[in-house]
Amino acid sequence: MTLDRLQAHYGFTRTPFGKALAPSMLHRHTAHAEAVARIGWCITERALGVVTGEVGAGKTVAVRAALANLDPSRHTTIYLGNPAVGGRGLYGGIVTALGGEPRFHKAALIPQTVELLAAEEHERGRTVVLILDEAHLLTSDQLEELRLLTNADMDSHSPFACLLIGQPTLRRRIKLGTFAALDQRIALRYTLTAMSDTETKSYLAHHLTLAGRSDPLFSDDATALIHQVGRGTPRAINNLAVQALVAAYAAGKAIVDETSARAAVTEVTTE
Template sequence: MYSDYYGLNARPFQLTPDPRFYFDSATHRKAMAYLGYGLAQGEGFIAITGEIGSGKTTLVGHLMATIDAARLTAIKIVSTQIEGDDMLRMTAQAMGLSSDGLEKAQILERIERFLVGQAQEGKRTLLIVDEAQNLTVSALEELRMLSNFQIEGQALLQIFLLGQPEFRARLNGSERLEQLRQRVIATHHLEPMQAEEIEPYIVHRLSLAGWTGNPQFTPQAYAEMYRHSEGVPRRLNALASRVMLYGAVEQLGTIEADDVATVIADMEGDTPTESLRRPAAVPTASQAAAAVDESLSARIALLETRLEEQETALRRVLTLLIDWAEADRQSPDLSLIRESAA
């Protein structure tokens, strides 16, 4: 709705990660430097962590859009809480390899053949594992074993691990992951954007969607958006989208801090209304007693009505049975009984 009102040709604040809207914040710039360094090394693991909505997926999508697909085969899987054997099968499936009915050794052989084939074509292979915090130790160990594949001293597979902060804690604190930790050549934790990056971020995404300056945002509005989102991209996107919708509904050409605050209150379910501001009238004891009596009377009347209906239905059934007996019928017309009882 707001896209039409403000003349935009795309949704600038959609929650689905879209590398087209990648914003080169300070923390994402550092992450890209580490990813670039890792790709240059061509081996080992690179771990990128960040809070939910910090832009990890968008970051990798931007990276994939900048590399030469003719020289690098990128494979991405989203992990779940699976064990080592299932991780191998997921990896094989992502490579387009069938693993149905195969033993572990056979799956490993197929993966190695695939990696060797890629190398012979002059391609390197990159495996990107998202949601790495869900990986079990056995799954991480299988990934480490996959990183051992090499030909003529060159690694056949490089692995990027993307996860939430708890993965970073596990990686650094678990003795069982010591061998994997030794294979990690670079790590980076995505921090939230700073307050001064909010305006460039908003303007960047709006401009990519065809924004021509309508609406404008005041500095105080940007400050209010930072206060609520704390610089987390996904939270900022959700807020900015609602603010734009509010602006379209109210036909605003300038977004003020009060407008942002109104939207925030609405999102949090705290929008003040006249009915909420007025204190509820407290009934007196006599009013409360009268209300209880009225409720009980209504319930009693309802029960009496139902009893009368049931008695009428029973009388009809008994009348039909008596008529049938007097006529010496061999079988009663049950359809009539059911119809009358109904």
């Protein structure tokens, strides 16, 4: 079945529940809005922040929305999404993003990184925003390297804003005694919680409206089941909603009822 046929069946103007949404089109449920606001504060303060949440909770989406609010002429964003690069890779990624050629020896690479971060601030008047995604996979050495990198001007000044984005294990790891020095530097801690049942209903309606349907397309029973199984996490709800639409289409139904939602649950949970 092609997406074109699905869109034609429901009268969609675009495929609903897709990832390619502009920040202004994102659903503003409570946890998302609060995460965006707190991330913005962290960047303004050039602080170190930790944002955690379960898989699919919308952590990266919230970061993207917060970055969209920044003045690009005054901020330089560095996004590192793969922690499996070691300590040297962390420095190298920053140097490369700032237009430098990473020096071979780590002893030279560290001051090079510090110099480029300082130049971005003092010579170009820009705040560097370093985003480390999947940060729960960072090694102990990488976390220590990060602490050293934030230790500028004898702790009197922060050279950049840094956000560690990861699963709940990240928060627990940093609380270990071996990371006490890093833990003390964290100015922002935020856990992205799941949507409530009311927010899930609003979330579904929002995405359907973006696709050209402002009328109720999911029955209350179907919505409740999708919320329960998806546990209020946007990614899981997206997957279930799309499969439910497919199931309803296959059954020739005009709306997504509980039977279609149960078919979607079976499809998604048995993959």
